[in-house]
Structures are given as structure tokens and as C-alpha cells.
Amino acid sequence: MTSLASHRARPRSGALIQGLTLAWRSLVPLRNEPGRLVQLLLQPIFMIMLFVCLFGVMTGNQTGTAQFLLPGVLVQVALVATNTTGMNLAEDIGNGVFDRFRSLPIARSAPLIGRILADTLTMLLTVTASLLTGFVVGFRVRTSLAETFAGVTLVLLFTFALSWASAWIGLKARSVASMQGMATAVLLPLTFGSTAFIPATNVPGWLRWWMDVNPVSHLAASLRALLTGGPLGAHLWITLAWAIAIAAVFFPLAVHSYTRRIR
Amino acid sequence: MTYAIEAEGLIKRYGDKAALDGVNLTARPGEVLAVLGPNGAGKTTAVRILATLVSPDGGSARVGGHDVVARPRRVRELIGLTGQYASVDENLTGTQNLMMIGRLLGMSRADARARAVGLLDRFRLTEAGDRAARTYSGGMRRRLDLAVSMVADPRIIFMDEPTTGLDPRARTELWDIVREQVAGGSTVLLTTQYLEEADQLADRIVVIDHGRVAADGTPDQLKSRAGHRRLEIRPERDLRKAHDILTQVTGVTPHVTRGQATHRPATAEATNRPSKDAMSRPAGGTAAAEERAEGATERTADERTADERSGAMPGRAYGPVEDGVLSVPIIDPAMVPEVFRRLEDAGITLTEHALRRPSLDEAFLALVTTPSPELSTAPRLSTGTGGTASASRQAPPPSSEPPAPRPTVSSRQPQSSGRSMA
Incomplete structure (x- = not known):
């Protein structure tokens, strides 16, 4: 038996190295094909241009609109970007790449770790691109570097938590298309039914109730406070609590369907 | 090990x-x-x-x-x-x-x-x-x-x-x-x-x-296990009568193919341009024919469905179709002259006739049933190998590829089966 096994390189790397290799695998297409990178960055750039400039023209107050809207649009863009986790998982499962990984003597968790690592990095890219575009259209950070950093970290934490939900849906979904459909059904009410785009004044009672409960409202409000100053209040803690709650629910669910998939 | x-x-x-x-x-x-x-x-x-x-x-x-x-x-x-x-x-x-x-x-x-x-x-x-x-x-x-x-x-x-x-x-x-x-x-x-x-x-x-x-x-074993030669005839007319004669002599209901005869050499492969159709298309059915030859003249639900699907004529409703090829497995070589004698007695002339070995396709397909879901619930004949036998008997379409001579199995290099893995 030993002579048989010696033909194969013995895996000496752990789950983390394997995860890093698989994260590299997810990121390298961005380098292979610059078009993909452009596509990744165009989404935040367009969304921010569209929202900030359109509403700026409508209100006649470009700077004020940018200051209010940018954190909201950034949150929206980031949340939509969590889709990629589930979509890529669904794609890997659908086209057999996943099976290849499973037939290798590697840590069972490596493909999932690699996926989330890569998506966290692209999320950082998305958030950075959003802030830079914001700067171009007149948004200015009014707070300290530490607060800015905290704001970006909060977005990353929240989307990290949400990407487990995305991963769970992706693992459950029968196809990439159905994954997209399900994710949109969840994300639309979350993002647009929040204070990300409009203040919770002058809205009907039921919507106001939903906006108050909606974690995205708290995330947007936190980011707004951390980037432009103003009262942070309880928003930060509520957002963090939501992030933990979402992760607490969907991390086990995702891991469960993942382990069922990889058995 | x-x-x-x-x-x-x-x-x-x-x-x-x-x-x-x-x-x-x-x-x-x-x-x-x-x-x-x-x-x-x-x-x-x-x-x-x-x-x-x-x-x-x-x-x-x-x-x-x-x-x-x-x-x-x-x-x-x-x-x-x-x-x-x-x-x-x-x-x-x-x-x-x-x-x-x-x-x-x-x-x-x-x-x-x-x-x-x-x-x-x-x-x-x-x-x-x-x-x-x-x-x-x-x-x-x-x-x-x-x-x-x-x-x-x-x-x-x-x-x-x-x-x-x-x-x-x-x-x-x-x-x-x-x-x-x-x-x-x-x-x-x-x-x-x-x-x-x-x-x-x-x-x-x-x-x-x-x-x-x-x-x-082994490939050779399977080929020899599955194969009876088949007699194919194309009567000038009186297809019905020829059908009855074949049935009486061989004890097997002949398979009917309309149109062109399936005069493919045994080496021709329908797999050169493979499609899943080549596999699902019923062919051969000699194992089922053996079953019937042993006295089982009653046709199973499988057969009828297969016939209806393939467009072959069920024996009970023959119709006026006059052009077609009849095909039966030949279990006993003595049947062949008997068939021709009886056909001659009946005044039936043949435009084509052939006695051919089963192709590789038929040999293997004889061992498996057609994969169509509507057949999977029907009662199936059981062969001695523990498998199921298809009663579908339509020959596969003639290969569009020229029949390339296929190297025989024995000409290949023997595999290094003696290599120890322990």
C-alpha cells in the first residue's frame, strides 16, 4: 500500500493553505481577463453615479445629496455583491469543479474557506471603488481615518455575515439562475425598504416600522455617521448584533448543506 | 490485495x-x-x-x-x-x-x-x-x-x-x-x-x-454470449404470408422493418458518430428471442410498446404494407433451408436475403433493455445472466461511416495484470 500512496504528493499543507490556493483560484480570473475586473468595478461606479447625480440634479443640491446618499448606495452595492458567493458556489457545483475538489485529499472546508476569502477581498475592492467614485461626485469624508476604517470594516463584517446566507442559498439552489432569483427576492426589500436611500420621515406607518427594524437601515445609518459625522447612537450596536445574528443562523446552515454536499 | x-x-x-x-x-x-x-x-x-x-x-x-x-x-x-x-x-x-x-x-x-x-x-x-x-x-x-x-x-x-x-x-x-x-x-x-x-x-x-x-x-465472451445469427428477407410482396411462414418455422415473431434492408456488415459500427440515440435505439433482441424460442410465444407488454414506438407492425394488425424486411434469429441452422423451401412453396420471391452475425451493437444491446421510462415499469423478461432482456427488435440505422475493419480484441497488447500493487 505504501508504494501505491507514495506516487502521490503527500498533502502537507493545511486547510488554510488550501483555502488560500482556492482563493487565488477565484481571484486569478480578474487578472487573466481585465474585463472581469472592469465589470466588477463598473457596478458600484454606475450605481453611485446614477443615484448621487440623479438625485443631486433633482434636489439641486449635489453636495448635500452626495453626503447623504453615498453611504446608502455603498451599502446597497455591497449587499448585492454578496450574491457572488452563492452564485459562484452554485456555479462550481453545477459545472463539476466542486466534484473535482471533493475527489482530492484536501480539507473538506478548503473550497468554502477559499470562496469566502476571495469574496471578502473583492468586497474590499468594491467598497474602495465606491468610496473613490463618491469622492469624484462630491462626497467628502468628514471624520477621522479611524472612523472611516471602522465604517468600512463594519460593512465588510456585515456582508461577511450575509455571505453565509448567500452561500447557503447557493448550496441549496438548483442553478445559478435560481440562486440569483432567490437572492434578489431577499435583497430588494432589505435595501430599498431601508433608510439607505430615504430618511424615514414622510413614509407610511407600516413602511416606517419596517425601516426601523431593517438591519440595512442601521448599517446605512452607522456608515453615514462614521463617514460624515453626526450621532452614531445605537445604530452601530444594532448593526453588529444583526451581523452576529445573521452569521449565527446562516453559518451553521451553510456549513450543514455544505457538508451534506461534500459527503 | x-x-x-x-x-x-x-x-x-x-x-x-x-x-x-x-x-x-x-x-x-x-x-x-x-x-x-x-x-x-x-x-x-x-x-x-x-x-x-x-x-x-x-x-x-x-x-x-x-x-x-x-x-x-x-x-x-x-x-x-x-x-x-x-x-x-x-x-x-x-x-x-x-x-x-x-x-x-x-x-x-x-x-x-x-x-x-x-x-x-x-x-x-x-x-x-x-x-x-x-x-x-x-x-x-x-x-x-x-x-x-x-x-x-x-x-x-x-x-x-x-x-x-x-x-x-x-x-x-x-x-x-x-x-x-x-x-x-x-x-x-x-x-x-x-x-x-x-x-x-x-x-x-x-x-x-x-x-x-x-x-x-471479456469483450469476446460477451459477444459470443449474445449472438445468434439473424435471417433477413425482403419479400417482393406477400409480406404477411412471409411473416407467417417465418413465425411457423422459427417459432419466433419476426421483426419487421419498413423500407431499406439492414444489410450492414457485422463489423460496421453505428458508434463512429455516436449519439445517445445509437444506444437507446432498440436493436437485436436476440436474448429475448431465445426466451420466446423456448416456447414463450406470447408477446410481452414490453414488446408491444417497443413495436408501437418503433413503428414496427404488430402481428395482429398487419395491414396492407407490402414492402419491408423481416428478420428472425436463427437458433437451428436447419431452419434456413426450411424457410426458403416454404417461401418457395408459397410462391413468394425474395428481392433480398441475408444471414448475418449480430453486430457488436446488437450483441450488447441484447443484454440491456431500452432506457425509456415508459418501459421501465413494464414486466421484463429475465435472462440467465440475471439481467433483463429487451424485446425491442429494430435493427439500428445503417452506419453512415464506411465500415472500417476493426482490430480484433486479441490483437491488443496484453495488459500488465501481473503487476503487484501491494
Whole structure:
């Protein structure tokens, strides 16, 4: 038996190295094909241009609109970007790449770790691109570097938590298309039914109730406070609590369907 | 260790449908085992169990001596898997695909690169090495998939329909690669729908149908087991009368084909431009004919359905169709002159007649049922091999390819079955 096994390189790397290799695998297409990178960055750039400039023209107050809207649009863009986790998982499962990984003597968790690592990095890219575009259209950070950093970290934490939900849906979904459909059904009410785009004044009672409960409202409000100053209040803690709650629910669910998939 | 691959009574259910219903198979070290069967027969499920991708609901399997359920990790260290759908990452280049696997297996960056370069060269992909796999042709992609599965130089290789969808040339190239790998001492289990492929590559063939082993043996054994010669006649007219005479003499209901006679030489393969149709198309049916020859003249539901599907005429409603070919298996050679004598007595002249050996297609298809779902619930005849026999008796369409002379099985190099794996 030993002579048989010696033909194969013995895996000496752990789950983390394997995860890093698989994260590299997810990121390298961005380098292979610059078009993909452009596509990744165009989404935040367009969304921010569209929202900030359109509403700026409508209100006649470009700077004020940018200051209010940018954190909201950034949150929206980031949340939509969590889709990629589930979509890529669904794609890997659908086209057999996943099976290849499973037939290798590697840590069972490596493909999932690699996926989330890569998506966290692209999320950082998305958030950075959003802030830079914001700067171009007149948004200015009014707070300290530490607060800015905290704001970006909060977005990353929240989307990290949400990407487990995305991963769970992706693992459950029968196809990439159905994954997209399900994710949109969840994300639309979350993002647009929040204070990300409009203040919770002058809205009907039921919507106001939903906006108050909606974690995205708290995330947007936190980011707004951390980037432009103003009262942070309880928003930060509520957002963090939501992030933990979402992760607490969907991390086990995702891991469960993942382990069922990889058995 | 006697067997490199060993499965006993594998059962796998999806819902209430049994994908595998007690499959046994074995492959000795250095041997090529072909698992042959139509779509949906359970071939892929068997491979997935052996490659530790799914666990069986019953039975057991050992690969390289390790139980696939109890010690999957050990099994994974020994195997290479090539999927039915090339499971390379299409967004990576060929080199990147190979390097990724090398790195995952714990090679250093330099080792992984060297291995990638070597494999690209061996699989004639060097020039395409820096292109995204998405841009590859079907044959190139399949070769890359195979290369990826060989990064670890596995001793046991599973290939799930490695040539499905490839053109004849790409298929031949892939065969050469498989032979090369086997010459290096690897054990290969490949699934295929193509009889020719199994015959070309395999030391032994397991025919799976409806989740069960329908037959098992060397290509030669299977061919000899399945074959009666068939008599085909095309009466000038009086098809009905000729039909009755054939029935009376042989005790078998002849199969009727309208239009052109199926005068294919026994060496012609309908598989040269393979399609799933070639497999699902009922043909031969000699095993079923044997059953009937033993006194079972009553036609089963299977047969009737098959006839209705294929457009063949049921005996009870003959109709005025006058042009057609009648075909019956010949169990006793003395029947042939008897048939001709009786036809002559009845004043029936024949425009064509032929006595031919079963083609390879028919030989194997005789061992499996048609995979159509509407037939799967119908009662099936059981053969001595424990499998099921199809009563479908329409000959496959004549091959559009010229009948190339096929090398006989015995002319191949004997496999290095003596190589010890222990």
C-alpha cells in the first residue's frame, strides 16, 4: 500500500493553505481577463453615479445629496455583491469543479474557506471603488481615518455575515439562475425598504416600522455617521448584533448543506 | 490485495428510484474495466460512489483496498477522477488549472509548475497552456480534464464517459492517452455508452442497465454470449404470408422493418458518430428471442410498446404494407433451408436475403433493455445472466461511416495484470 500512496504528493499543507490556493483560484480570473475586473468595478461606479447625480440634479443640491446618499448606495452595492458567493458556489457545483475538489485529499472546508476569502477581498475592492467614485461626485469624508476604517470594516463584517446566507442559498439552489432569483427576492426589500436611500420621515406607518427594524437601515445609518459625522447612537450596536445574528443562523446552515454536499 | 477496485451489492436510491440496485464489480490492478450501459443505467452513480463523492445506501466498495465510506481520504489519495462533464475551471488557463491542483496536493510552487509543464506537453496542450480553458475545443478540454486528474499520478483512474460528445479524432486521441496510462500500470475504470470504446480499451466489460449488472465478461465472451445469427428477407410482396411462414418455422415473431434492408456488415459500427440515440435505439433482441424460442410465444407488454414506438407492425394488425424486411434469429441452422423451401412453396420471391452475425451493437444491446421510462415499469423478461432482456427488435440505422475493419480484441497488447500493487 505504501508504494501505491507514495506516487502521490503527500498533502502537507493545511486547510488554510488550501483555502488560500482556492482563493487565488477565484481571484486569478480578474487578472487573466481585465474585463472581469472592469465589470466588477463598473457596478458600484454606475450605481453611485446614477443615484448621487440623479438625485443631486433633482434636489439641486449635489453636495448635500452626495453626503447623504453615498453611504446608502455603498451599502446597497455591497449587499448585492454578496450574491457572488452563492452564485459562484452554485456555479462550481453545477459545472463539476466542486466534484473535482471533493475527489482530492484536501480539507473538506478548503473550497468554502477559499470562496469566502476571495469574496471578502473583492468586497474590499468594491467598497474602495465606491468610496473613490463618491469622492469624484462630491462626497467628502468628514471624520477621522479611524472612523472611516471602522465604517468600512463594519460593512465588510456585515456582508461577511450575509455571505453565509448567500452561500447557503447557493448550496441549496438548483442553478445559478435560481440562486440569483432567490437572492434578489431577499435583497430588494432589505435595501430599498431601508433608510439607505430615504430618511424615514414622510413614509407610511407600516413602511416606517419596517425601516426601523431593517438591519440595512442601521448599517446605512452607522456608515453615514462614521463617514460624515453626526450621532452614531445605537445604530452601530444594532448593526453588529444583526451581523452576529445573521452569521449565527446562516453559518451553521451553510456549513450543514455544505457538508451534506461534500459527503 | 487482489482487486484495485471492488464493489459488492452497491445500492443507491434517489427518492423511490433505485439508481443502483445491487451492483457488483471488480477490477484487478493494471486492468481496464469498462462499465457499459445506456443513459440513466447507473454508470455515473457507480463511479461517484467509488470516487467517494456519494455514499451508497447499501453494499460496500473498496478502492485500493480502502473502504470508500470508512476511509474516503485514503481513497482520494489514490484516485484520479475525470468527470462526465469536464470539471476544469473554465476561467483559469490550462497551466493555472494544473498548478492549482498541484498546490492543493501540497506541491511547492516550483514543483506544481514543473508538473503542469510536463502534463501540458504530454497531453499536447503546451501551446494552449496560457489560454483560458473556456476557449478550448471539446477535445482539448477533455484532455485538460484528464491531465488535471493525473497531477498526482494516480494509480487508479475513474473516467466517467471520457469521450462523450467528442468527434472521432479527438476520441481516438483520448483512447491513446488511456492506453498509455494503462501501459504505465494504472488501473482504469471507464464508463461509456459506446460498445466500440469498451471493446477497444477494456480487458473486461460490465454491462449495467437499470442499476443492475446485466452482463459481465471479456469483450469476446460477451459477444459470443449474445449472438445468434439473424435471417433477413425482403419479400417482393406477400409480406404477411412471409411473416407467417417465418413465425411457423422459427417459432419466433419476426421483426419487421419498413423500407431499406439492414444489410450492414457485422463489423460496421453505428458508434463512429455516436449519439445517445445509437444506444437507446432498440436493436437485436436476440436474448429475448431465445426466451420466446423456448416456447414463450406470447408477446410481452414490453414488446408491444417497443413495436408501437418503433413503428414496427404488430402481428395482429398487419395491414396492407407490402414492402419491408423481416428478420428472425436463427437458433437451428436447419431452419434456413426450411424457410426458403416454404417461401418457395408459397410462391413468394425474395428481392433480398441475408444471414448475418449480430453486430457488436446488437450483441450488447441484447443484454440491456431500452432506457425509456415508459418501459421501465413494464414486466421484463429475465435472462440467465440475471439481467433483463429487451424485446425491442429494430435493427439500428445503417452506419453512415464506411465500415472500417476493426482490430480484433486479441490483437491488443496484453495488459500488465501481473503487476503487484501491494
